[in-house]
Amino acid sequence: MKSFAALALAVLLAGCAAAQSKEPRAVSETAPPAGPMFEPTEVRSAGSVTVDGVAIAYQAVAGTLVVHPKGWTDTLAAERRRDKDAGKDVPDAEASMFYTAYFKEDAPAESRPITFFFNGGPGSPTLWLHMGAFGPVRVETPDLVHGSAPYRIVANDQSLLGVSDLVFVDAPGTGFSRVAGKDKADAFFGVDQDIHAFTVFIRDFLSKHGRWKSPKYLYGESYGTMRAAGMTLALQRQDIDLNGVILLSDILNWDLIPDDPQLNPGVDLPYIVSLPTYAATAWYHKRAAGNPPELRPFLDEVEKFATTDYALALMKGNGLPDNERQAIAARLHAYTGLPLAYLLKTNLRIEYGAMQKELLADKGQTTGTLDTRFTGPTLDPLSKTASYDPQGSAIGGAYTAAFNDYARRTLGYGEGRHYESSLGVYGSWDYKHEPPEAGRPLIALPNVLPDLAAAMKQNPQMKLLVTGGYFDVSTPYFAGWYELQHLPVPKELQANIAYKYYPAGHMVYVNVPLLREMRADVADFIRRTDNID
Structure with missing residues (x-):
């Protein structure tokens, strides 16, 4: 991993x-x-x-x-x-x-x-x-x-x-x-x-x-x-x-590990169980919609979404209707702060390293992997995913x-x-x-x-x-x-x-x-x- x-x-x-x-x-x-x-x-x-x-x-x-x-x-x-x-x-x-x-x-x-x-x-x-x-x-x-x-x-x-x-x-x-x-x-x-x-x-x-x-x-x-x-x-x-x-x-x-689940299509659990951490990251960096004041109530909401509407949408695979796809992407955007167009392009599945690379891309920053509160300069702005962990490098x-x-x-x-x-x-x-x-x-x-x-x-x-x-x-x-x-x-x-x-x-x-x-x-x-x- x-x-x-x-x-x-x-x-x-x-x-x-x-x-x-x-x-x-x-x-x-x-x-x-x-x-x-x-x-x-x-x-x-x-x-x-x-x-x-x-x-x-x-x-x-x-x-x-x-x-x-x-x-x-x-x-x-x-x-x-x-x-x-x-x-x-x-x-x-x-x-x-x-x-x-x-x-x-x-x-x-x-x-x-x-x-x-x-x-x-x-x-x-x-x-x-x-x-x-x-x-x-x-x-x-x-x-x-x-x-x-x-x-x-x-x-x-x-x-x-x-x-x-x-x-x-x-x-x-x-x-x-x-x-x-x-x-x-x-x-x-x-x-x-x-x-x-x-x-x-x-x-x-x-x-x-x-x-x-x-x-x-x-x-x-x-x-x-x-x-x-x-x-x-x-x-x-x-x-x-x-x-x-x-x-x-x-x-x-x-x-359940989030590493490269895109290489194992049909197994969607890594995306589901990782989503609350992505949302916590967006919350910390003030990229979640509405800037929720408290973390734990926000995560309760995200966990419920991840294990219900989001899980069901991923299970439908290619059969997911376009209107549902748009609705799920909008919820993901609100929770993660990632652009709507990007989420649609990824087929609603946030790949390992993508959140860290994309969340603060407008600032040229990469968030940590071991601790997403850490940030550091992005090594390659054109890369698909993060190429290093700022916290590991820091300590x-x-x-x-x-x-x-x-x-x-x-x-x-x-x-x-x-x-x-x-x-x-x-x-x-x-x-x-x-x-x-x-x-x-x-x-x-x-x-x-x-x-x-x-x-x-x-x-x-x-x-x-x-x-x-x-x-x-x-x-x-x-x-x-x-x-x-x-x-x-x-x-x-x-x-x-x-x-x-x-x-x-x-x-x-x-x-x-x-x-x-x-x-x-x-x-x-x-x-x-x-x-x-």
């Missing part, structure tokens, strides 16, 4: 660090290694952060765990052997997955929640949630404009350390994580391969750090929401139940610079190593997914709703918090709401799902007041579900 790739491509406090253990050994790509390709690493440091007026002392652990492909058997350290349940020979590959964990000092593990965070992409490390949202420090970036170096790193009084220990995990091949072996792409760069790697990582992390009894949470953003939903069932198959899952800017059913350098400095100066990790802020695997990602009981990976856009439904049925105590921003075109908020309204679970389990949307973009946390509100919502969710008196 172009929006996820754009995010990936976009991209102190003093502490005392102990000596680092062995660095991963270099690996030859021409011959299988005689021993393990990687070995675990670990650096410990200490720090303190004040949240809600309370100083929280913590231990930080920056390190790696080694993860193997599905089907691996570890009867011998370096032995690759076909598992009886594996469908083919086990890939010759390993991954060294980097993480930064924060443990509150003197907190008993069995009564202390632990939350695992990951960003998306596919191909993005988890520096965004780490340095922008819930870690003990965060980078300051100006809201809605492009900042510049030097970037300021400050103590994060909105850290979630007040309610949970935190583990930020980089996907294989991103950040300080590494993959090696002749089959490394097949082993780790795909929907199910990625779910497997993170599942094994969490299982082994719980063992290494003695956290099996802790209340457990997943927090996924963007493509990380697909990973999290798939992991709910995968973790249960490892006998690991979750207390809760938090999704930020979710996309669990890729039939990517700040986050990457901040984490590189923080990791090396404060965590004491990364000397002599490159931090991979983006990995170009989007186009080659293996998108086949095997839903529960399908018996085989399906040749279709991935959909992890069946996995999540199966996990909720088997663990009816697991709760879900769904969050997002009204100004996010990459994963439209209404698409996230719509897909979970079609989660195949009984009514009593639907009550386990809570929703919260903010006047923000994809990364709600870049706006400090909204970060404060979102942190309060997530902290409340953890307190209500951790089963601790």
Whole structure:
């Protein structure tokens, strides 16, 4: 999905660090290694952060765990052997997955929640949630404009350390994580391969750090929401139940993504579920008819239109009468601010990137993708759609610079190593997914709703918090709401799902007041579900 790739491509406090253990050994790509390709690493440091007026002392652990492909058997350290349940020979590959964990000092593990965070992409490390949202420090970036170096790193009084220990995990091949072996792409760069790697990582992390009894949470953003939903069932198959899952800017059913729906004629849902975000964008830039004074009542009206008159018109296809076509175009013009003639030319279907390119074309401006409140100069005035994301360009350098400095100066990790802020695997990602009981990976856009439904049925105590921003075109908020309204679970389990949307973009946390509100919502969710008196 172009929006996820754009995010990936976009991209102190003093502490005392102990000596680092062995660095991963270099690996030859021409011959299988005689021993393990990687070995675990670990650096410990200490720090303190004040949240809600309370100083929280913590231990930080920056390190790696080694993860193997599905089907691996570890009867011998370096032995690759076909598992009886594996469908083919086990890939010759390993991954060294980097993480930064924060443990509150003197907190008993069995009564202390632990939350695992990951960003998306596919191909993005988890520096965004780490340095922008819930870690003990965060980078300051100006809201809605492009900042510049030097970037300021400050103590994060909105850290979630007040309610949970935190583990930020980089996907294989991103950040300080590494993959090696002749089959490394097949082993780790795909929907199910990625779910497997993170599942094994969490299982082994719980063992290494003695956290099996802790209340457990997943927090996924963007493509990380697909990973999290798939992991709910995968973790249960490892006998690991979750207390809760938090999704930020979710996309669990890729039939709803707005990327290039014109290449799949007859599938009109992406246009329908994206329309409320287009309307929110027009509202913000004062291009909606009548300049409605409040956003949420305006969106209620647009959502109703999108799922009734607009949906019916699109379903009629070429059989839509001209008078109805004109009437629908007029409503779209009022909600989106796009010219009537343009909407008729597009056959009432607003293509991905077109809204961003066309809304402020008279000003030579392009709106953001991750956050449509952002604007920037249009790169090509003659292009059909937007060719870049102003928000990604505005903050990517700040986050990457901040984490590189923080990791090396404060965590004491990364000397002599490159931090991979983006990995170009989007186009080659293996998108086949095997839903529960399908018996085989399906040749279709991935959909992890069946996995999540199966996990909720088997663990009816697991709760879900769904969050997002009204100004996010990459994963439209209404698409996230719509897909979970079609989660195949009984009514009593639907009550386990809570929703919260903010006047923000994809990364709600870049706006400090909204970060404060979102942190309060997530902290409340953890307190209500951790089963601790």
